[in-house]
Amino acid sequence: MFDNYAWLAWVGAALALGAIEAATVDFVFLMLAGGALGGSAAAAVGAPFPLQAVVAVVVAGGLLGLVRPWAKRRFTVRPDGARMGTAGYIGRSGFVLETISGTSGRVKIGGETWSARTANGEETHPGDEVRVLAIEGATAVVTRVIPPI
CATH class of the missing domain: 2.40.50.140 (Nucleic acid-binding proteins)
Known part of the structure; x- marks a missing residue:
């Protein structure tokens, strides 16, 4: 049923994870959404589902390990050393x-x-x-x- 449209299911998952990120603003669900987009790209080129899942996990893991720490530092810096x-x-x-x-x-x-x-x-x-x-x-x-x- 989803053979030709698996990429669309991955995009739907990415959108759902993006919506959750909008509520949490912790950059975790955004990185998972990036992984889902990686799975979507794998599905778009015709990869079987197990390979799509592996691509999604590897991309999400890379984003969580590399991009999220940078994003947290970048977007949580207080101007002029402001303290709370x-x-x-x-x-x-x-x-x-x-x-x-x-x-x-x-x-x-x-x-x-x-x-x-x-x-x-x-x-x-x-x-x-x-x-x-x-x-x-x-x-x-x-x-x-x-x-x-």
Whole structure:
């Protein structure tokens, strides 16, 4: 039944795998779709089904081993070394809401209120500008920014 149209079945499999890739965006199903296209090419030149399957597996394996690592590095690079999560707060500036000492206080960083403490135990007062040195749990470790004269 599919003897003359086996290539079409492989293309259908590639399209289905491509649709799954659109949902996962991890480059695995895209590489498997590439393997299915390899099987489709083998079917188009008249190869028997076992050879089509071998071609599909070899192409998919090659893509997974060689192309996927490159694609992951290429498309997951953050511009200018941007960091995510709490690491993204390190180096940012904020403003003191409640006096910050070596043990407690409140600071506003990027529109969010954080509990804070100073790194060296000095006190900072409301309105002072501070810079985040580290995030320890839910506490920002900060230091006062001395305004230029």
